[in-house]
Amino acid sequence: MTLALRRMYAIFQKDMKDVSKNMYISTTALTPIILAFFYGRMDNIQLDMYYLIINFTFSIVAVFVQAAIIAEEKEKNTLRGLMLSPASAGEILIGKSLLTLAFTGITLALSIFLVGYEIPNAPVIIAALFLSGLFYTALGTLLGLVTKTVMEASVALLPVMFVFGLTPLIDAIINQYPALSFLEYMPNMQLIELAAQMEAGGGFAEAWQPLLIITAWFAAALAAAWIVYTKRMTDS
Amino acid sequence: MEYSIEVNNVSKVFSNYEALKNLDFKVATGEIFGFLGPSGAGKTTTIKMLTNQLRPTDGEALVLGRSMARNWKDDFQQRMGVLTDNSALYERLSVYENLKLYCDLYDLSYSRIEEALEMVNLEDTGKKAVGKLSKGMTQRAMLARAFLHAPELLFLDEPTSALDPTNAAHIYKSLRELNKKGTTIFLTTHNMHEAETLCDRVAFLDHGKIQLLDAPQKLRRRFADNTMTIELTTGKKITLDNVPENAKKMYAYMADEQVASVHTNEPTLGDIFVKLTGRELV
Numbered sequence: 001m002t003l004a005l006r007r008m009y010a011i012f013q014k015d016m017k018d019v020s021k022n023m024y025i026s027t028t029a030l031t032p033i034i035l036a037f038f039y040g041r042m043d044n045i046q047l048d049m050y051y052l053i054i055n056f057t058f059s060i061v062a063v064f065v066q067a068a069i070i071a072e073e074k075e076k077n078t079l080r081g082l083m084l085s086p087a088s089a090g091e092i093l094i095g096k097s098l099l100t101l102a103f104t105g106i107t108l109a110l111s112i113f114l115v116g117y118e119i120p121n122a123p124v125i126i127a128a129l130f131l132s133g134l135f136y137t138a139l140g141t142l143l144g145l146v147t148k149t150v151m152e153a154s155v156a157l158l159p160v161m162f163v164f165g166l167t168p169l170i171d172a173i174i175n176q177y178p179a180l181s182f183l184e185y186m187p188n189m190q191l192i193e194l195a196a197q198m199e200a201g202g203g204f205a206e207a208w209q210p211l212l213i214i215t216a217w218f219a220a221a222l223a224a225a226w227i228v229y230t231k232r233m234t235d236s
Numbered sequence: 237m238e239y240s241i242e243v244n245n246v247s248k249v250f251s252n253y254e255a256l257k258n259l260d261f262k263v264a265t266g267e268i269f270g271f272l273g274p275s276g277a278g279k280t281t282t283i284k285m286l287t288n289q290l291r292p293t294d295g296e297a298l299v300l301g302r303s304m305a306r307n308w309k310d311d312f313q314q315r316m317g318v319l320t321d322n323s324a325l326y327e328r329l330s331v332y333e334n335l336k337l338y339c340d341l342y343d344l345s346y347s348r349i350e351e352a353l354e355m356v357n358l359e360d361t362g363k364k365a366v367g368k369l370s371k372g373m374t375q376r377a378m379l380a381r382a383f384l385h386a387p388e389l390l391f392l393d394e395p396t397s398a399l400d401p402t403n404a405a406h407i408y409k410s411l412r413e414l415n416k417k418g419t420t421i422f423l424t425t426h427n428m429h430e431a432e433t434l435c436d437r438v439a440f441l442d443h444g445k446i447q448l449l450d451a452p453q454k455l456r457r458r459f460a461d462n463t464m465t466i467e468l469t470t471g472k473k474i475t476l477d478n479v480p481e482n483a484k485k486m487y488a489y490m491a492d493e494q495v496a497s498v499h500t501n502e503p504t505l506g507d508i509f510v511k512l513t514g515r516e517l518v
Contacts, residue, residue, distance in 0.1 A: 003343050006340050006343065007340060007341050009340070010336075010337050010340030010341060011337070013337075014326065014329065014333070014337045017328070017329055017333060018326055018328050018329060021328040022328065076324050076326075076327065077322045077323065077324035078324050078325070078326055080289070080322055080323070080324075081323060081324060081325075081381075082341070084287065084289075084313060084316075084318050085313055085338065085341040085342065086311065086313040086314040086341060086342060086343075087341050233288075233289075234288065234289055234290060234291055235284065235289055235290050
């Protein structure tokens with residue numbers, strides 16, 4: 001194992017042990033599974049409903065878990081210890097994202113199974129879900145870095161859940177206020193757009209644009225998280 | 237002479253006050269250097285600047301030959317150890333799990349964990365969760381983390397502030413051993429006993445300025461009033477100027493077997509600090 005892998009794996013293992021003993025974070029992350037279980041028992045579930053659960057999973061697991069993990073490190077002063085170690089910013093940020101990505105993947109798979117969503121054109125949809133997972137994890141990192149405590153991160157999650165989790169609501173807003181049609185370029189809207197096209201039998205020709213937009217969102221969130229992280233390395 | 241730290245006219249201004257004013261000093265490689273001063277003197281600010289946690293407003297400092305202004309990278313952090321007031325461990329994890337994480341980050345063998353725990357007298361506490369440790373034990377666990385990779389340069393901010401005298405003495409012994417093996421130590425303290433026991437040189441910091449810098453023994457001699465106190469077997473104490481004219485008096489007490497003890501009257505570092513600044517070292 002190279003040194004970078006050893007460091008990233010060590011941070012992942014540490015987070016896993018830490019989160020397993022943190023009931024607040026671990027139980028919150030189970031919410032989408034419970035929601036999926038109840039929705040899965042309903043008849044005639046529409047695509048919007050599947051993606052309501054998927055986007056909710058991203059908000060509550062990828063964003064919240066990641067934000068809470070990072071905010072707690074700041075609250076307890078342990079992040080500075082990592083920053084003062086030989087681990088690079090990349091090793092720390094990747095190491096700290098691994099648990100969230102794994103957690104999001106498992107929760108998402110379980111939620112999709114429980115709600116009974118049969119994925120059309122699986123390679124494209126899985127690629128889109130993976131890219132979305134990366135974006136939401138980077139967003140969670142950013143949120144964790146700009147907040148000071150887990151409680152603050154929990155409060156900051158509410159607008160994130162509103163904007164990214166409640167996709168049908170954004171759809172309704174766009175219908176009522178056409179001037180806000182740029183909201184269609186949001187990653188959650190692009191994901192549902194892509195899913196609708198795959199449902200209608202579309203292929204890669206229809207998929208590349210939404211995939212590119214989600215990738216751009218990921219790149220922007222990652223760049224913002226990186227800038228804030230490097231600023232946090234020194235006190236003001 | 238080789239220096240591990242070179243500070244040249246460094247100042248730090250926060251929004252409404254000047255925390256450090258033209259600091260200028262050098263720490264030789266292999267030295268134990270003490271930064272002494274009361275709370276709010278600027279000790280922690282200095283450590284934070286030297287470990288790149290704070291940017292100076294003015295001046296330049298070289299740490300292990302590298303400028304603070306540069307972006308520090310991996311191998312540099314490998315050569316340094318830091319314990320400051322904002323150091324912390326993961327409370328839900330055991331002491332051993334915490335140190336194991338840092339072994340991985342510093343690319344060390346796990347056998348170093350036992351050695352580091354021994355250095356801080358915590359051999360039997362490895363499996364305990366950090367959150368369940370007393371304040372003193374947590375402080376020692378954090379010291380173990382700082383000792384883990386036997387750094388070339390170790391920054392310690394009030395390292396024994398939460399410790400009882402027995403454990404503090406154990407830490408002093410470990411610090412001296414580390415120093416013998418080549419670790420340069422920069423420590424801040426307001427504990428005069430700690431400074432006198434450990435430090436090769438001390439600097440007195442007050443209101444962000446170095447007031448005095450020298451070896452503790454030299455400072456005590458410099459500020460001594462050149463008198464000595466003789467305690468007689470009767471319990472009476474006599475203070476004599478340490479001059480040739482008093483040799484006969486001294487001889488007479490000794491010839492009559494009246495001397496119980498003799499002490500030269502050197503001030504403590506605390507006394508010197510008060511004399512210089514008019515402030516107590518608390």
